[in-house]
Amino acid sequence: MTKEAIASRYRRSPEALLSLLHDLQRANHGNLLTPADLELAAAHVGVPVSAARDAATFYSMFSLRPRGRHIVRLCASPHCHLAGAWSALDELRSLLGADIGETTTDGLFTLELTSCLGVCGVAPVMMIDDEVVGNLTPKLIREALARHEEGR
Amino acid sequence: MRIARTHVLVGVDDEARLAGVDRVLAALRAAISHSDLEAEVQVVETGSLGVSGRGVVVAVQPDGVYYAEITPADAREIVAEHLLKGRPVVRLRLPTTAPAARPAEVLGRQTRVVLANCGVINPERIEEYIAAGGYEALGAAVTTMTPENVLDVVRKSGLRGRGGAGFPTGIKWSAVRTASDPERYVVCNADEGEPGTFKDRLILEGDPHKLLEGMALAGYAVGANVGIIYVRGEYKLSIARAERAIADAQALGVLGTRVFDTDFSFRVEVRPGAGAYVCGEETALLESLEGKRGWPRIRPPYPVTHGLWGKPTVVNNVETLANVPDIVRRGAEWYRTLGTPTCPGTKVYTVLGHVCYPGLVEVEMGAPLRALVYELGGGLFPGRSLKGVLVGGAAGAFLTPRELDTRLDFDSLAERAAALGSGAVLVMDGSACIVDMLGSVLRFFHHESCGQCAPCRGGTEALVRLISAFQAGGGEERTLDQMVQIVDTMRAASLCPLGQSVALPVRTALSGFGDEFRSHLARTSCPRCEETVRALASAER
Numbered sequence: 001m002t003k004e005a006i007a008s009r010y011r012r013s014p015e016a017l018l019s020l021l022h023d024l025q026r027a028n029h030g031n032l033l034t035p036a037d038l039e040l041a042a043a044h045v046g047v048p049v050s051a052a053r054d055a056a057t058f059y060s061m062f063s064l065r066p067r068g069r070h071i072v073r074l075c076a077s078p079h080c081h082l083a084g085a086w087s088a089l090d091e092l093r094s095l096l097g098a099d100i101g102e103t104t105t106d107g108l109f110t111l112e113l114t115s116c117l118g119v120c121g122v123a124p125v126m127m128i129d130d131e132v133v134g135n136l137t138p139k140l141i142r143e144a145l146a147r148h149e150e151g152r
Numbered sequence: 153m154r155i156a157r158t159h160v161l162v163g164v165d166d167e168a169r170l171a172g173v174d175r176v177l178a179a180l181r182a183a184i185s186h187s188d189l190e191a192e193v194q195v196v197e198t199g200s201l202g203v204s205g206r207g208v209v210v211a212v213q214p215d216g217v218y219y220a221e222i223t224p225a226d227a228r229e230i231v232a233e234h235l236l237k238g239r240p241v242v243r244l245r246l247p248t249t250a251p252a253a254r255p256a257e258v259l260g261r262q263t264r265v266v267l268a269n270c271g272v273i274n275p276e277r278i279e280e281y282i283a284a285g286g287y288e289a290l291g292a293a294v295t296t297m298t299p300e301n302v303l304d305v306v307r308k309s310g311l312r313g314r315g316g317a318g319f320p321t322g323i324k325w326s327a328v329r330t331a332s333d334p335e336r337y338v339v340c341n342a343d344e345g346e347p348g349t350f351k352d353r354l355i356l357e358g359d360p361h362k363l364l365e366g367m368a369l370a371g372y373a374v375g376a377n378v379g380i381i382y383v384r385g386e387y388k389l390s391i392a393r394a395e396r397a398i399a400d401a402q403a404l405g406v407l408g409t410r411v412f413d414t415d416f417s418f419r420v421e422v423r424p425g426a427g428a429y430v431c432g433e434e435t436a437l438l439e440s441l442e443g444k445r446g447w448p449r450i451r452p453p454y455p456v457t458h459g460l461w462g463k464p465t466v467v468n469n470v471e472t473l474a475n476v477p478d479i480v481r482r483g484a485e486w487y488r489t490l491g492t493p494t495c496p497g498t499k500v501y502t503v504l505g506h507v508c509y510p511g512l513v514e515v516e517m518g519a520p521l522r523a524l525v526y527e528l529g530g531g532l533f534p535g536r537s538l539k540g541v542l543v544g545g546a547a548g549a550f551l552t553p554r555e556l557d558t559r560l561d562f563d564s565l566a567e568r569a570a571a572l573g574s575g576a577v578l579v580m581d582g583s584a585c586i587v588d589m590l591g592s593v594l595r596f597f598h599h600e601s602c603g604q605c606a607p608c609r610g611g612t613e614a615l616v617r618l619i620s621a622f623q624a625g626g627g628e629e630r631t632l633d634q635m636v637q638i639v640d641t642m643r644a645a646s647l648c649p650l651g652q653s654v655a656l657p658v659r660t661a662l663s664g665f666g667d668e669f670r671s672h673l674a675r676t677s678c679p680r681c682e683e684t685v686r687a688l689a690s691a692e693r
Contacts, residue, residue: 054445078545118384120204123205135205
């Protein structure tokens with residue numbers, strides 16, 4: 001689907017901006033919003049490009065820098081912290097060979113720390129894209145990453 | 153509706169999906185069909201059964217037997233043994249860690265109003281909500297009551313907002329009702345970001361129609377025709393269930409144009425957030441709904457007069473709105489029989505951490521913290537002792553074992569009342585380090601400070617620097633005084649509750665656990681803090 005076709009599904013009103021940015025980002029390789037995306041979104045909803053950029057740089061789910069094909073977000077908030085988030089972080093670092101905020105050399109995964117994901121009953125928790133993975137153990141982490149490794 | 157001898161309730165929420173609930177359901181249905189039990193046994197997919205962290209949880213009713221961590225093979229065994237032969241499968245029964253208590257009793261000790269249908273009805277079938285008395289309040293309201301009548305019931309019920317500090321809902325609604333602008337909105341705050349809090353997610357997943365009915369009643373009372381649910385972008389199942397519920401309710405004419413064939417129209421839409429804790433603050437949420445960055449507005453004016461698009465707006469938490477249908481249906485007097493005179497009703501909590509039965513519970517306002525930890529939470533693991541409880545998430549209060557008899561309502565908690573709304577109760581045994589936990593809290597605030605006002609932007613940065621030095625063994629006695637000075641400045645000068653609220657965890661940690669902080673001055677090694685310092689060494693470089 002072209003970017004214009006994506007935009008056409010949204011109202012030409014400022015309130016549609018965030019939802020439209022979500023969709024534009026999803027359509028890109030690299031999980032990012034490009035300058036062209038911001039211009040398109042701004043023009044569609046009728047705000048200055050600076051306003052689109054303003055919103056895109058504020059929310060943690062958007063990025064203006066290229067990221068991996070999959071985003072691994074490990075929760076580091078108090079509940080997961082208590083339940084062993086740092087052990088999970090060690091495991092992720094060694095499996096991915098990437099540190100917090102970095103992308104694997106093959107461009108497949110970006111590792112991020114996140115605030116509470118609201119699934120605290122199975123802490124420690126991470127999300128890979130839209131998939132929640134909880135009660136993290138080294139084995140579960142390996143399996144979850146492997147599920148996203150096709151095409152590596 | 154077919155009447156079954158036995159109901160098998162299967163909790164289907166994010167956690168259960170993770171544990172493979174789809175395969176369990178398939179196995180359960182196949183085994184029931186294979187055993188020719190279809191006429192007698194009904195499988196009900198419902199929301200969370202209130203047990204957390206235990207995989208797929210299944211309840212067999214009316215037997216009151218709860219099973220946890222169920223696999224497809226276990227499901228077949230339950231059918232063959234329990235459903236066919238009437239012998240509960242002891243091996244799979246909850247509890248498996250602490251045989252002294254029984255979860256069925258634990259669940260029975262609650263007072264469920266908001267969660268009455270959660271884990272009982274199928275949230276994806278509007279008929280089941282209606283069969284449980286759903287939309288009765290809305291139907292009665294729009295056909296037999298004036299908006300003022302509805303407002304009056306809510307005002308007299310004494311309902312107070314469950315999102316934060318307990319502002320009276322009736323007063324908020326009255327202000328919107330009497331605002332001069334006829335264009336008004338009802339906004340449901342489902343941007344649940346407080347660490348350890350997921351009650352709103354489970355209400356949305358377990359009983360979305362209750363929220364919709366509450367929003368429609370709010371709309372009728374204040375004269376609004378549009379409702380918006382602002383929900384965390386991560387809550388995919390909540391979004392899906394809310395959207396399904398809206399479509400079903402509109403198809404039946406209980407929402408949409410001409411509700412119950414009256415002149416009242418009310419449509420609801422769902423809007424996902426994009427990952428910002430500060431958007432749980434009501435004016436930041438409104439900014440975000442307008443497509444802007446979630447920077448809190450300067451108040452006054454308040455949203456009741458200048459809300460979404462500058463129009464009068466009711467902003468209420470999910471739990472607050474989910475109380476409204478029962479209040480309207482059963483009356484203010486009934487509601488006032490629950491809870492305390494100044495805080496009527498119930499409160500939903502998520503009890504987590506080092507307890508035997510982590511999960512979702514609802515009890516009357518004014519219940520002692522002790523009951524949540526030792527009765528509903530099942531107490532600590534055998535041989536462990538309680539170090540403290542973090543009530544209210546990151547913006548919450550660290551309470552010591554001596555404070556276990558604290559009653560949980562807005563007035564008893566006094567200056568700590570803001571901690572109540574989130575309902576997060578994190579229980580910590582002796583293996584936890586309070587300095588390390590406060591470090592986690594402060595890093596959370598640093599990450600989530602929106603950067604608009606200087607006290608919060610600079611304050612959270614400085615606090616992380618100080619606690620990091622403390623954790624790395626470089627703390628001094630005056631570091632603690634500096635932290636108090638910073639949070640007091642933030643409380644006085646920050647623009648919104650995010651910056652103001654950091655004082656609560658810092659002050660309660662230092663006053664209740666001062667010895668633990670001082671021991672970090674003398675002692676060079678704390679394993680918890682060392683682990684944190686090592687884990688973050690490269691990131692904070």
